[in-house]
Amino acid sequence: MSIPHVLAIPFPAQGHVIPLMEVSKRLVERGIQVTFVNTDFIHKRVVDVLMDEDLLGDKIRLVSIPDGLEPGEDRNDLGLLAEAMFRVMPGKLAELIRETEEKGEKITCILADGSTGWALEVAQKMNIPKAAFWPASVALFASGLSIPKMISDGIINDEGVVIKHQKFQLATGIPDMSPANLTWACIGDAATQKIIFKVMVTMSKSAELADWFIGNTSCDLEPAALAFARRILPIGPLLANHRLDSSAGYFWPEDSNCLKWLDQQPHKSVVYVAFGSFTVFDQIQFQELALGLELCNRPFLWVVRPDITEEKDDAYPKGFEERISGRGKLVGWAPQQKVLAHPAIACFVSHCGWNSTMEGASNGIPFLCWPYFADQFLNESYICDLWRVGLRFDRHESGIIRREEIKRKVDQLLDDHNFGKRASDIKEKLANGIEEGGESDKNFSNFVQWLKALRA
Ligand code: UDP
Numbered sequence: 001m002s003i004p005h006v007l008a009i010p011f012p013a014q015g016h017v018i019p020l021m022e023v024s025k026r027l028v029e030r031g032i033q034v035t036f037v038n039t040d041f042i043h044k045r046v047v048d049v050l051m052d053e054d055l056l057g058d059k060i061r062l063v064s065i066p067d068g069l070e071p072g073e074d075r076n077d078l079g080l081l082a083e084a085m086f087r088v089m090p091g092k093l094a095e096l097i098r099e100t101e102e103k104g105e106k107i108t109c110i111l112a113d114g115s116t117g118w119a120l121e122v123a124q125k126m127n128i129p130k131a132a133f134w135p136a137s138v139a140l141f142a143s144g145l146s147i148p149k150m151i152s153d154g155i156i157n158d159e160g161v162v163i164k165h166q167k168f169q170l171a172t173g174i175p176d177m178s179p180a181n182l183t184w185a186c187i188g189d190a191a192t193q194k195i196i197f198k199v200m201v202t203m204s205k206s207a208e209l210a211d212w213f214i215g216n217t218s219c220d221l222e223p224a225a226l227a228f229a230r231r232i233l234p235i236g237p238l239l240a241n242h243r244l245d246s247s248a249g250y251f252w253p254e255d256s257n258c259l260k261w262l263d264q265q266p267h268k269s270v271v272y273v274a275f276g277s278f279t280v281f282d283q284i285q286f287q288e289l290a291l292g293l294e295l296c297n298r299p300f301l302w303v304v305r306p307d308i309t310e311e312k313d314d315a316y317p318k319g320f321e322e323r324i325s326g327r328g329k330l331v332g333w334a335p336q337q338k339v340l341a342h343p344a345i346a347c348f349v350s351h352c353g354w355n356s357t358m359e360g361a362s363n364g365i366p367f368l369c370w371p372y373f374a375d376q377f378l379n380e381s382y383i384c385d386l387w388r389v390g391l392r393f394d395r396h397e398s399g400i401i402r403r404e405e406i407k408r409k410v411d412q413l414l415d416d417h418n419f420g421k422r423a424s425d426i427k428e429k430l431a432n433g434i435e436e437g438g439e440s441d442k443n444f445s446n447f448v449q450w451l452k453a454l455r456a
Contacts, residue, residue: 004108004455005033007100008133009093011115012039012067012081014251014277015353017046019135019216020113021060021249022238028059030448035107036060037096039067039085041075045251060248065092076278079192082199090118097126108454114141114213115199117206124209129454131447132207134215136354137382138225138232139174140183140375141215144204145229146170147197160184160197173224175381183374207231212447216358219439220429221387233443237362237430239337251277252333258301261329265299265344268420271410272339272365274303275351279372281309285400287317292406294324298346301329301339340365347413349406352379364427366390366419368409370401389423 006027010020017038024034038046043064067075068084075081097107107128112119114134123130134141150156155164162179169176179185184196207213216236219226226234247254262270273293281289286309293300309315321330336356339345340363348360349368357379360367367390369380383390391409393401413419433440 002455003031003033004451005035005105006451007035007037007107007110009037009110009112009116009119011113012042015355016113016135017042017249019238019355020133023133024060026444027448032448032451034060036062038062038064040064041067046249049250049253050248065089065096077188077192079188079195082195086118090122093119093122094126109451114203114207117203120206120209130210131212131214132210134213134232136375137379138215138217138222138229139378141232142170142174142225142228143177143182144200147201147204155179159194171224171228174228175378175386177378181377186373186377212450214443214447218430218433220433221361235440235444237358237434239359239362252305254333254335255331256335258329258331258334259338259342262301262339262342262344267343268346269299270344271296271298271300271347271349272345273300273349274334274336274356275308275372276353276356279308279351283309283311286315288400288403289406290317290320292403293328294320295403295407296410299327301334303334304330304332306332347410352376352383354379357383361426362430364424366413366423368393368413387422387426389419389426
C-alpha cells in the first residue's frame with residue numbers, strides 16, 4: 001500500500017504559510033507525504049531563506065504555481081492579490097494535479113487554507129477528497145458565517161459596507177464585534193474591502209464542501225466560537241516542538257543571535273515587541289514607539305522588519321541606538337516561537353495576529369495589544385476581555401500611541417501579577433490539549449486516520 005499524499009495549499013501570506021507548514025510537518029511525522037503548493041512569488045522567498053541543514057527530507061516537496069499578478073505588482077494589496085488568485089490559480093492548480101497524477105502519483109487529499117475556497121472547488125470537480133484548514137480564530141470564521149444575518153439585521157449592506165455602527169455579539173463567549181472592526185471593513189480602501197468581503201462570503205460557502213475542517217485553535221481558548229461554527233475541529237496550538245525542525249515556510253531569515261542575548265537577561269525581564277509580517281508604521285509612530293521602549297527602562301527585544309517603516313535610513317530617533325545599546329536588542333526577524341518560550345521574556349507587545357496570539361498564549365506570556373488591521377481587533381478582544389491576559393493601548397487624540405502610554409501600560413501589566421497568573425493557567429490548559437489524548441491531539445489523530453483510510 002502506498003503512503004497517503006496530501007497537496008497542501010496556503011493563502012500566500014506569512015501568517016498562513018507558517019501554520020499550514022506546521023500541519024504538514026506533523027503529517028509527515030505520521031507517515032504522510034506532503035506536496036506544499038506556494039505561489040511562485042512566495043516559493044522563491046521560502047526557498048531563498050531555507051538553510052542547507054533544513055530537514056525537510058523528501059517528505060515535503062515544495063512546488064509552486066503563479067498567483068496571477070505580474071512581477072512588480074503589489075502583493076501586499078490583498079484585494080488585488082485575492083482577485084488575481086481567483087482568476088488564475090484554480091486552472092493552474094488543476095493543471096498541477098493532472099501533471100502529478102500523469103506521473104503516476106495519486107493525490108489522496110487536497111488540504112486547503114479556508115481563504116482559498118476555490119481550491120476546494122477544484123478538488124470537488126476532480127473528485128479528490130478535501131479538507132480545509134483554518135489558521136485564524138474560529139470567531140473570525142463565525143463572523144463570516146454570520147454575514148447573511150448581519151445583512152438582514154441592517155448592520156452591513158450586501159457588499160459588506162457598514163450601515164449600523166453598533167457593537168453586537170454572535171454568542172456569549174465570543175468577543176463583541178464592532179462593525180468598523182469587521183475584518184473586511186478594516187483592510188485597505190473601499191475597493192479592497194469589497195473584494196475581501198467577497199472572499200469571506202465565498203469562503204464560508206466553499207468550506208461546506210470540505211470533508212474535514214481543522215483549525216489552529218483550542219477548545220480551551222474558543223469554546224463558544226467552536227460551538228457556533230461546529231464544523232471546525234481544533235488541532236492547536238500548532239507549535240514547532242517536533243522533530244522536523246526546519247525554517248521552511250519563513251519569508252525572512254531569522255536572527256538567532258537574540259537567543260544568546262536573551263540568555264544573559266534576568267528571568268521574566270524582557271519586553272518582546274513584534275508586529276508580524278504586514279504591519280507598517282508611519283515615521284511619527286515608529287519613533288514614538290522607540291522612545292516609549294527607551295522610557296520603559298527595561299530590557300527589550302524589538303523586531304524591526306526591513307519594511308516596517310517607509311523610512312529607509314535614519315528611521316530611529318537621533319542617538320536612540322547608542323542610548324539603548326546593551327539594554328535593547330533590535331533584530332530584523334526573530335525566531336519568535338523560541339523567543340516566546342525563553343524564560344527571560346516578561347511580556348509581548350503584539351499586533352495580535354492569530355499566530356502570535358496563539359504563540360504568546362501557549363507560552364504563558366501576558367500581552368500588550370497593538371492591533372493593526374483585519375482580525376487583529378477581534379484577537380485583542382479575546383486577549384483583554386475574555387482571557388484577561390493583556391491590556392490594550394489607548395491612543396492620543398492625534399491617533400498616536402504616545403511614549404508615556406507605552407511605559408504606563410508596560411508597568412501596569414508587569415506590576416499586576418494576575419495577568420501572569422492567568423496567562424500561566426492558559427499555558428497549562430493548552431499544553432494538556434495537545435498532549436497525547438488531549439482534545440486537539442485526538443482531532444488530529446482522527447484526521448490522520450481518515451487520510452490513511454482513504455489509501456486503504
Ligand atoms: N514571526 C517570526 N519572527 C518575527 C515575527 C513574526 O517568526 O520576527 C512569525 C510569528 O511567530 C508568527 C508569524 O510570523 O508565526 C506571524 O503571524 P501572525 O498571524 O502573528 O501575524 P501576520 O504576519 O499574519 O500579521
